[in-house]
Amino acid sequence: xxxxxxxxxxxxxxxxxxxxxxxxxxxxxxxxxxxxxxxxxxxxxxxxxxxxxxxxxxxxxxxxxxxxxxxxxxxxxxxxxxxxxxxxxxxxxxxxxxxxxxxxxxxxxxxxxxxxxxxxxxxxxxxxxxxxxxxxxxxxxxxxxxxxxxxxxxxxxxxxxxxxxxxxxxxxxxxxxxxxxxxxxxxxxxxxxxxxxxxxxxxxxxxxxxxxxxxxxxxxxxxxxxxxxxxxxxxxxxxxxxxxxxxxxxxxxxxxxx
Amino acid sequence: xxxxxxxxxxxxxxxxxxxxxxxxxxxxxxxxxxxxxxxxxxxxxxxxxxxxxxxxxxxxxxxxxxxxxxxxxxxxxxxxxxxxxxxxxxxxxxxxxxxxxxxxxxxxxxxxxxxxxxxxxxxxxxxxxxxxxxxxxxxxxxxxxxxxxxxxxxxxxxxxxxxxxxxxxxxxxxxxxxxxxxxxxxxxxxxxxxxxxxxxxxxxxxxxxxxxxxxxxxxxxxxxxxxxxxxxxxxxxxxxxxxxxxxxxxxxxxxxxxxxxxxxxxxxxxxxxxxxxxxxxxxxxxxxxxxxxxxxxxxx
Numbered sequence: 001x002x003x004x005x006x007x008x009x010x011x012x013x014x015x016x017x018x019x020x021x022x023x024x025x026x027x028x029x030x031x032x033x034x035x036x037x038x039x040x041x042x043x044x045x046x047x048x049x050x051x052x053x054x055x056x057x058x059x060x061x062x063x064x065x066x067x068x069x070x071x072x073x074x075x076x077x078x079x080x081x082x083x084x085x086x087x088x089x090x091x092x093x094x095x096x097x098x099x100x101x102x103x104x105x106x107x108x109x110x111x112x113x114x115x116x117x118x119x120x121x122x123x124x125x126x127x128x129x130x131x132x133x134x135x136x137x138x139x140x141x142x143x144x145x146x147x148x149x150x151x152x153x154x155x156x157x158x159x160x161x162x163x164x165x166x167x168x169x170x171x172x173x174x175x176x177x178x179x180x181x182x183x184x185x186x187x188x189x190x191x192x193x194x195x196x197x198x199x200x201x202x203x204x205x206x207x208x209x210x211x212x213x214x215x216x217x218x219x220x221x222x223x224x225x226x227x228x229x230x231x232x233x234x235x236x237x238x239x240x241x242x243x244x245x246x247x248x249x250x251x252x253x254x255x256x257x258x
Numbered sequence: 259x260x261x262x263x264x265x266x267x268x269x270x271x272x273x274x275x276x277x278x279x280x281x282x283x284x285x286x287x288x289x290x291x292x293x294x295x296x297x298x299x300x301x302x303x304x305x306x307x308x309x310x311x312x313x314x315x316x317x318x319x320x321x322x323x324x325x326x327x328x329x330x331x332x333x334x335x336x337x338x339x340x341x342x343x344x345x346x347x348x349x350x351x352x353x354x355x356x357x358x359x360x361x362x363x364x365x366x367x368x369x370x371x372x373x374x375x376x377x378x379x380x381x382x383x384x385x386x387x388x389x390x391x392x393x394x395x396x397x398x399x400x401x402x403x404x405x406x407x408x409x410x411x412x413x414x415x416x417x418x419x420x421x422x423x424x425x426x427x428x429x430x431x432x433x434x435x436x437x438x439x440x441x442x443x444x445x446x447x448x449x450x451x452x453x454x455x456x457x458x459x460x461x462x463x464x465x466x467x468x469x470x471x472x473x474x475x476x477x478x479x480x481x482x483x484x485x486x487x488x489x490x491x492x493x494x495x496x497x498x499x500x501x502x503x504x505x506x507x508x509x510x511x512x513x514x515x516x517x518x519x520x521x522x523x524x525x526x527x528x529x530x531x532x533x534x535x536x537x538x539x540x541x542x543x544x545x546x547x548x549x550x551x552x553x554x555x556x557x558x
Contacts, residue, residue, distance in 0.1 A: 030336050053359070054284050054434045066498040067336035069285020071491050074433045075548050083284055083309070083437050084367050087360040092379055111383075115356075121389045127344045129333035131386065132310075135358035139381035165382030177382035178403065 006236055008190035009255050010244060011208055012147050013039065014236050016100070016188045019145055025049045026098040027091065027137055028059075030068045031254050032147050033100035035244060042243050049078075051096060053133045055086045064249050087133065091140050094180055099141030101184065102148055104128055105159045108222045109173070109200050110166025110184040112138065112146070113159035121161065131163050138164035143182045150189035156221040167200025174200075191216045193233065197225070206231040260425040261478045265451060265527065268477035269295045272447045276325075277414040278305040280366075280445060281314055284436030285335055285496070288488035289419040289451055290314050291481045291528035297321040298522060307413055309362045309437060310335060313487065313504050316342040319352060320514045321522070326353035328411070330362035337501050341508040356390060361408050365392075366437055369410035369444030377405040416445035418470065419484050421493060422460065423452040427475025430460075430467040433491025439469040448474055451481040453493050464553070483532040486543070494543040 006014075009032060016036035020026060022045040028037045038061070041048040050059045054069040058078025065072055074080055081089075090096055103112035104126075114134055118125035138144055148154055166184045167173050174183055184202075187194040193206040203225040204216045209232055217224045249255045263271075273279060273296055281289050293314040296304070300323075306315050307328040312335065318324055320342045327343060332354075334340050346352035357365065360378055368376035377396070387393045387406070395404045418438050423429040427450050431438060442448050450470070455478070461468055484490075487500035507513045525531045532540075 054286070055436065056434065065336070066501065067285050067496070069335060069434050069436075070496060071286070071433060071489055071545070074491055080432075080434060082435050082439065083359065083363045084440060087363060092360070115386070121385075123350065124348060127332075127347050129331050129340070130329065130356055131358040131383075132331035132333075133359040135381045135383045135386070136360045138383065140379070162383050162385045168382055174382060178380050179382045180379075 004236060004238060004241060006241060007256055008149060010241065011190050011236065012188050013244065013255070014240050015193065015208070015233055016145055016147050017043070017240070018234075019186055019188070020045050020048060020098060023047045024097040025051060025095065027051050027053065027096045027100070027141055028068070029100040029102065030065070034065065035248050035254055036100070036147070038248050039240060039243055042247070043240065051086070051090060053086065055081045055083055057081065057090070064253070066253070087136055091136050094140065094142070096141045097143065099137035099144045101134055101138055101144050101146045101164060103134070103163065105154060105156050106146055106148060106187060107155070107159045107166070108157055108202060109168060109170050110146070110187065110196060110202055111159050111162045111168065112164040112166065113161045114163040115161040117160055119160065134164040138166070138183070139179045139181060141181045144184045146184050146187040148187065148189055150191040150216065150219045152219050152221050155219070167196055170200040191219065201225070203227050204230065206233050208233050209235055261427050261472070261475060262425045262455065263477050263479065265291060265295050265479040265481055266299070268449045268479050269299055272415050272449055272476055273299075273301055274414070275301055276303045278307060279415050279417065280307045280413040280441045281417045282436065282438045282441040283419060283485070283488065284309060284434055286434035286436065286488065287419040287431065287438070287485050287490055288312055288314050289417045289484055290486060290488060291484035291531070292417045292449060292451055293318055294522045294528070294531070296323060297518065307411060309359055311340055311343050313501065316340050316504070316508060317518065317522070319343050319346055321518055324352065326355065328355045330357045330359045334501060334505055336498075337505045341505070342514065355392065356386065357393070357408065358386065361393060363437055363440065365408045365411035366440040366444050368408065369412040370440045373410060375407040375409050377407050380404065380406055411444060413441070413445040415447045415449060416441045417449045417451070418442055419451045419490070420470070421452070421490055422454040422456045423450055423478055424456055424458045424461050424472065425478055426458070426472035427470070427478045428458065428461045428468055428472040429470040429475070430464065431469055432467060435469060442470045442474060447476040449477050449479065450475050451479045451484045453482050453484070453490050455480045481528050484528055486532070486535065492545065495545055497539070497543060
């Protein structure tokens with residue numbers, strides 16, 4: 001059988017999708033997380049409840065939404081509430097199982113920077129969009145997943161600005177800050193998967209087929225530890241690729257890159 | 259008493275140089291027509307508040323209307339960077355004040371409810387708290403734990419686009435309802451633009467859908483198509499092509515000037531803009547009906 005070929009983005013999306021459990025209530029982000037969630041719902045997690053930051057609960061989008069406020073999310077949804085309600089009653093109260101996050105920088109303890117690059121907030125070298133809902137999702141979702149291409153500049157030892165909390169300074173950082181959620185339990189990259197060890201430090205726990213530990217280590221800005229029991233992620237299936245390419249993103253807006 | 263006036267008059271009467279303006283709508287029902295009218299009337303030194311500045315504030319900033327932006331996500335939703343606001347901030351030409359989404363919306367909720375502040379749980383991400391003096395902590399007198407508090411946001415003027423309203427400003431909106439209600443109650447003045455002006459009886463037929471009561475509204479304007487390139491649920495689709503196009507266009511100051519000349523200064527009002535969009539675009543944005551099942555309030 002001929003081996004399947006796929007993009008880095010497809011590799012990350014499929015692997016993120018597999019982390020979702022049937023019945024999870026998931027706070028869906030736009031772009032790749034949206035594809036991961038919709039893929040999970042069409043494969044192993046038909047009872048996934050998709051919540052969008054714009055206030056839509058139980059969305060069943062008929063087409064790929066470009067933004068998290070797309071009208072296709074509303075038509076046929078279970079409920080639509082105000083932004084205050086979605087953040088207060090759903091997220092802050094603890095009614096969300098999974099949040100997806102991304103950012104320009106993710107550090108050793110899974111903290112995220114989506115605010116600016118540089119060393120002075122008031123004079124940013126590169127100004128990024130900022131938190132949006134990331135600060136709250138990272139703090140209050142029961143568990144979070146991060147999707148990002150595996151590049152040294154995206155994985156610094158320490159973020160320039162902490163937009164959203166991972167494990168803060170490690171170990172009991174989240175507990176001391178009074179955060180309810182478990183934090184970023186997995187970072188899915190195009191090389192493998194990083195997960196926190198008992199101190200909250202992200203370590204390499206899985207590689208995608210054909211990838212090497214050296215690739216991961218060399219593309220990480222801190223001295224990346226490799227777990228003793230290094231797993232290999234399952235091969236991507238033709239069915240997963242077909243759903244992504246034919247049904248979810250036929251124009252390849254999010255599948256081609258990353 | 260009717261509050262129905264042309265949009266140009268509503269902007270002239272309610273938006274003044276230096277005002278804090280909140281053009282409401284999370285992706286949905288963004289009042290672009292009012293934004294363009296503000297540009298045409300050459301308002302200056304505005305403080306532009308919006309959770310997501312979106313293209314409407316990129317355009318207002320490009321046109322020189324703004325002194326400052328207050329936001330919680332400064333991007334082109336689903337596309338990437340909001341180039342003009344970003345460039346002006348990086349160049350030090352535009353002041354900004356920033357919150358998380360929940361912080362921003364909590365400010366509006368405090369403003370809407372007449373409260374001195376709004377509490378929220380801690381998030382652990384304290385860098386923004388250190389950068390922004392409007393994010394503080396107080397001790398919860400009941401548990402002894404610290405909570406985050408933000409002050410009320412009370413804009414001088416709110417601009418809210420809705421699907422339908424009566425001439426007094428009683429407004430129905432549905433679909434994504436973002437922060438419209440909170441903004442309307444928080445603001446000193448409220449300009450309403452509506453896809454349709456309907457009889458009061460239509461409003462009274464479905465009172466649960468009335469998010470904004472007329473007595474807090476200053477002006478009502480009948481402006482079909484006012485949200486383009488944003489959308490109005492059930493009326494027309496979001497023009498995603500335009501959002502993608504803006505990403506390229508806004509990279510060039512000349513192209514932005516060309517856009518403003520042609521699509522803002524070059525048209526008299528939204529009706530001319532809507533015609534100018536052309537049949538192809540209007541057809542592309544058409545939506546098929548998907549009505550809700552009618553609810554029965556009962557006769558008592």
